Amino acid sequence: MRAWLLPVAMFSLAVAGGLCACSAPAESPEAGGPAPSGDAGTVDPCADTQSAPDAPLRRLTRDEYDHTVRDLLGDTSRPARAFPPDSEGNGFDNQASSQEASPALVEAYADAAEALAARADLASLLPCSPADIGPEACGRAFIQHFGRRAFRRPLTADEQSRFEALFDDVRSAEGFDAAARTVIEVMLQAPQFLYRIELGGAPAEDTARVRLTGYELASRLSYFLWSSMPDDALLDAAARGELDTPEGIEAQARRMLADDRAREMVRRFAVQWLGLSHFDDVAKDPVRYPDFAAVKPLMQQEAALFVEHLSLDGTGDASRLFTAESTWANDALAQYYGLPPVSGEAFREVSLKKNARVGLLTLGAVLSQYGKFDQSSPVLRGKFVRERLLCQSLPPPPGNVVLDLPPPSTSTTRERYKAHAANPACSGCHALLEPVGFGLEHFDGAGRFRTEENGYRVDAHGEVISAGDLDGPFEGAGELSERLGQSRQVKQCLARQWFRFAVGRGETTSAPDQCALKRVDAAFAASGYDVRELLVAITLTDAFAYRRAIDSGGAP
Amino acid sequence: MTPLLRRPLSRRTVLRGLGGVAIALPFLEVMQARAEGAPPKRLILLFSANGTVPGAWAPTGGETDFTFSPILEPLAPHRKKLLVLGNVDLKVAFDSPGIAHQRGIGTLWTGRKLDDSHLFGLAGWGIGPSIDQVVAQAIGGATRFGSLELGVQVSDDTVAARMCYAGPAQPLPPLVDPRAVFDRLFGSFDADPKVAAARRAHRKSVLDAVRAEFAAISKRVSVDDRRKLDAHATAIRDLEQRLDVVFEPGPACAKPDEPPPLPLSDPASFPAITELQLDLLTMALTCDLTRVVSLQWSQAASPTVFSWLGLTDLHHELSHRSDSDAPAQAALIAIHRWYAEQVAALLTRLDSVQEGDGTLLDHSLVVWGNEMGHGNDHSYLSTPFVLAGSAGGIFKTGRYLDRAHQSHNDLLVTCLNAFGVPVNTFGDPAYCSGPMSGLTT
Numbered sequence: 001m002r003a004w005l006l007p008v009a010m011f012s013l014a015v016a017g018g019l020c021a022c023s024a025p026a027e028s029p030e031a032g033g034p035a036p037s038g039d040a041g042t043v044d045p046c047a048d049t050q051s052a053p054d055a056p057l058r059r060l061t062r063d064e065y066d067h068t069v070r071d072l073l074g075d076t077s078r079p080a081r082a083f084p085p086d087s088e089g090n091g092f093d094n095q096a097s098s099q100e101a102s103p104a105l106v107e108a109y110a111d112a113a114e115a116l117a118a119r120a121d122l123a124s125l126l127p128c129s130p131a132d133i134g135p136e137a138c139g140r141a142f143i144q145h146f147g148r149r150a151f152r153r154p155l156t157a158d159e160q161s162r163f164e165a166l167f168d169d170v171r172s173a174e175g176f177d178a179a180a181r182t183v184i185e186v187m188l189q190a191p192q193f194l195y196r197i198e199l200g201g202a203p204a205e206d207t208a209r210v211r212l213t214g215y216e217l218a219s220r221l222s223y224f225l226w227s228s229m230p231d232d233a234l235l236d237a238a239a240r241g242e243l244d245t246p247e248g249i250e251a252q253a254r255r256m257l258a259d260d261r262a263r264e265m266v267r268r269f270a271v272q273w274l275g276l277s278h279f280d281d282v283a284k285d286p287v288r289y290p291d292f293a294a295v296k297p298l299m300q301q302e303a304a305l306f307v308e309h310l311s312l313d314g315t316g317d318a319s320r321l322f323t324a325e326s327t328w329a330n331d332a333l334a335q336y337y338g339l340p341p342v343s344g345e346a347f348r349e350v351s352l353k354k355n356a357r358v359g360l361l362t363l364g365a366v367l368s369q370y371g372k373f374d375q376s377s378p379v380l381r382g383k384f385v386r387e388r389l390l391c392q393s394l395p396p397p398p399g400n401v402v403l404d405l406p407p408p409s410t411s412t413t414r415e416r417y418k419a420h421a422a423n424p425a426c427s428g429c430h431a432l433l434e435p436v437g438f439g440l441e442h443f444d445g446a447g448r449f450r451t452e453e454n455g456y457r458v459d460a461h462g463e464v465i466s467a468g469d470l471d472g473p474f475e476g477a478g479e480l481s482e483r484l485g486q487s488r489q490v491k492q493c494l495a496r497q498w499f500r501f502a503v504g505r506g507e508t509t510s511a512p513d514q515c516a517l518k519r520v521d522a523a524f525a526a527s528g529y530d531v532r533e534l535l536v537a538i539t540l541t542d543a544f545a546y547r548r549a550i551d552s553g554g555a556p
Numbered sequence: 557m558t559p560l561l562r563r564p565l566s567r568r569t570v571l572r573g574l575g576g577v578a579i580a581l582p583f584l585e586v587m588q589a590r591a592e593g594a595p596p597k598r599l600i601l602l603f604s605a606n607g608t609v610p611g612a613w614a615p616t617g618g619e620t621d622f623t624f625s626p627i628l629e630p631l632a633p634h635r636k637k638l639l640v641l642g643n644v645d646l647k648v649a650f651d652s653p654g655i656a657h658q659r660g661i662g663t664l665w666t667g668r669k670l671d672d673s674h675l676f677g678l679a680g681w682g683i684g685p686s687i688d689q690v691v692a693q694a695i696g697g698a699t700r701f702g703s704l705e706l707g708v709q710v711s712d713d714t715v716a717a718r719m720c721y722a723g724p725a726q727p728l729p730p731l732v733d734p735r736a737v738f739d740r741l742f743g744s745f746d747a748d749p750k751v752a753a754a755r756r757a758h759r760k761s762v763l764d765a766v767r768a769e770f771a772a773i774s775k776r777v778s779v780d781d782r783r784k785l786d787a788h789a790t791a792i793r794d795l796e797q798r799l800d801v802v803f804e805p806g807p808a809c810a811k812p813d814e815p816p817p818l819p820l821s822d823p824a825s826f827p828a829i830t831e832l833q834l835d836l837l838t839m840a841l842t843c844d845l846t847r848v849v850s851l852q853w854s855q856a857a858s859p860t861v862f863s864w865l866g867l868t869d870l871h872h873e874l875s876h877r878s879d880s881d882a883p884a885q886a887a888l889i890a891i892h893r894w895y896a897e898q899v900a901a902l903l904t905r906l907d908s909v910q911e912g913d914g915t916l917l918d919h920s921l922v923v924w925g926n927e928m929g930h931g932n933d934h935s936y937l938s939t940p941f942v943l944a945g946s947a948g949g950i951f952k953t954g955r956y957l958d959r960a961h962q963s964h965n966d967l968l969v970t971c972l973n974a975f976g977v978p979v980n981t982f983g984d985p986a987y988c989s990g991p992m993s994g995l996t997t
Contacts, residue, residue: 396655
């Protein structure tokens with residue numbers, strides 16, 4: 001395979017002069033930062049129509065497992081909550097390189113499959129009645145019908161005959177229902193169910209790439225846009241060959257984005273993108289922030305709903321993720337924020353006009369996640385902006401990090417953090433962090449608005465450096481959010497985060513990935529940065545529809 | 557290859573057997589063989605985070621007449637069964653990719669640098685296996701579970717929160733909910749033997765069929781994907797074989813009470829979760845459900861707030877205060893001393909279980925480690941290691957040894973040798989010079 005080794009420098013911190021401690025930032029070959037668009041290199045990555053990215057095997061995450069058994073069996077008990085946790089990679093729970101199955105997980109699969117099969121509603125799953133057409137014929141029809149949904153493609157002849165043999169064995173000893181339940185129990189542990197097997201079709205001549213089959217693309221679409229299995233309409237579209245063309249994929253992607261399952265998926269993305277997966281575990285000083293524990297779960301909901309509505313409703317304009325003057329809250333959360341009263345426990349859109357809050361930077365969950373136990377944290381907040389919103393990667397702190405900041409009750413946060421700027425070992429990198437985080441100082445460590453800290457007036461001026469179109473001084477969360485909303489880099493980073501989430505791996509410098517991102521960036525920009533168009537554009541890339549032809553290494 | 561496993565024998569069956577109900581002769585032979593043999597060896601790995609306070613950790617005095625430090629003083633009642641190791645360095649961590657805490661936890665039990673795949677900023681996963689998994693391969697084949705990975709409030713799913721690895725980039729997530737652990741270990745503990753036997757037979761036939769599907773798919777995928785699928789299929793086969801394991805509880809084996817539901821994310825639950833996990837861990841070993849366990853308190857760069865000690869700062873932040881910050885150092889000493897109390901409580905539990913001519917503790921090797929030696933400079937020098945138990949008379953305990961900055965890889969080699977794993981080097985050989993001298997009898 002040919003690889004384009006493009007200079008990945010567009011957002012590299014290395015190009016910024018005068019940053020001693022940050023003079024050798026890690027520029028990761030994978031998922032390190034937005035790689036340059038086509039205009040940065042002399043070779044058009046899209047000129048290569050021969051190669052395709054590797055498509056590492058993906059296993060269902062816990063969420064995907066739960067959603068899949070919901071859609072397959074009608075079981076809403078969320079059995080995967082008892083599984084060992086999914087390990088993370090690139091900030092997401094669905095990355096192929098972090099999906100090794102542990103023995104504890106394998107046993108949990110066995111337990112869950114047994115329980116799910118035992119309580120499955122056979123009447124709703126059988127396409128026939130054994131009394132009408134005979135148990136043998138109905139068993140075969142069931143295997144074919146259920147198997148197509150469980151494996152997300154028609155069974156092969158070999159598979160059909162293996163399951164028929166299993167069915168017949170159990171039926172002769174224990175009867176029809178036991179046989180059907182055993183088929184379910186086995187299928188729920190089979191690799192065709194637990195993994196996304198993508199073998200692709202026949203390779204075109206002289207290329208190292210193969211297009212995924214229609215059924216494989218159906219699963220790519222459904223696990224990306226729904227975090228679940230394809231529905232019948234999608235499987236039928238695959239069967240009719242409709243997913244063999246970009247037009248067919250686009251039509252399905254648009255249909256799926258209008259479904260409630262896409263809303264749930266965006267909420268799931270939001271929580272992970274914003275680094276809130278373990279927000280439940282965030283602890284705050286109960287003396288300083290006595291009300292935080294009660295609103296903590298509400299804040300996480302708010303963040304998920306905020307991103308969901310702004311991404312999928314109205315204009316879908318990504319810049320509004322940063323500049324929206326409304327959020328989603330219920331009575332308790334609105335009260336916590338000091339917003340006009342909302343009645344009831346249900347979340348609703350709440351206007352933030354004439355309020356210091358604006359966009360996702362001022363979500364309570366973001367401010368608290370990136371705050372400390374008993375104070376705010378300009379460092380963590382700056383790091384959040386750099387890593388999650390700008391896709392920059394920062395070098396590690398130097399070895400000798402003695403943090404003797406004065407206690408939080410004595411002065412302002414800005415005063416206390418002066419030590420970093422004064423110490424040459426720290427100042428290089430911290431010049432990238434605090435001046436960004438200082439802009440959010442009107443919000444305390446638990447996300448509440450403040451004008452004073454320890455009796456001193458809050459000063460929320462800040463400055464961004466080494467970040468291209470974001471550079472320059474600013475005043476407070478409003479101006480920083482405004483600038484993030486206008487930034488092209490921020491949109492490109494968002495596109496990369498979505499790409500990682502969609503394909504289950506970090507982007508590489510290979511031509512297929514660079515071509516995909518170039519086209520995604522262009523389509524996103526052309527749509528006025530409509531997030532829905534971004535998601536559709538990802539499904540239309542060759543990186544989504546093709547894989548490198550499998551070299552099975554001389555398998556038997 | 558898993559060794560040939562014996563046929564199932566539930567505790568109830570054993571008791572019936574002893575009560576005179578006719579049971580098949582081979583079962584009795586197995587029981588007899590076990591009664592005459594030495595009790596099995598066990599490995600227990602413990603992890604607590606953020607380094608220590610070196611001046612308050614290291615004992616003073618000589619090898620056998622040492623005086624306990626403020627941090628380790630709670631372990632004094634177990635003095636005769638301890639081996640405290642001073643000045644052992646995580647040398648390999650200095651050269652690993654990743655940020656400081658990631659490197660420490662990822663190299664602690666593997667002895668290898670993290671991979672450089674950038675899944676977590678500067679690094680990827682650890683390159684396992686970790687020693688517990690190597691030991692489980694060697695001695696874990698005869699029990700219901702090859703190994704057991706437990707945690708207390710592990711609030712992260714990245715490389716900073718994984719210490720056990722089955723192999724390269726194959727982290728084993730710890731189980732953090734005592735109720736889930738209870739279900740896994742004791743869920744079918746007292747099931748009716750007939751029902752249990754029928755369920756076993758059913759599951760075996762199901763798993764057989766599942767393996768046939770893996771075999772069919774595996775040969776069609778790429779080499780990398782096949783490794784993943786084959787590992788999964790091996791785990792299925794292992795599970796299937798373990799269904800047949802003879803369950804031979806010692807006299808102290810009893811089903812524990814089901815743990816109460818706890819607010820798992822509430823920082824104040826940390827001690828209660830610890831106690832439940834230690835109870836379950838002890839009973840799992842007592843019942844010989846497994847011989848290899850680990851317990852990970854929080855994760856590298858632990859953010860635990862030790863509110864029950866009257867502290868209000870995150871552990872990690874405290875660990876970055878300067879050595880001259882007296883209140884911070886006092887708080888850190890209190891934290892590490894609390895951990896020593898928990899380790900002591902575990903040792904007390906293990907030492908109260910009589911086995912043969914000794915106790916469960918005598919037949920175990922407990923290794924309590926950390927991801928670094930000193931928090932505020934992220935130093936891997938003098939990483940605190942406390943060993944307890946002698947793994948059946950192999951370690952010469954009752955001592956404090958200054959290991960003069962030997963590499964911890966050497967310690968890992970000695971641990972493996974104690975379980976019959978005949979290696980001279982473990983992890984990255986560049987950081988290993990053979991077994992650590994002076995530890996064994």
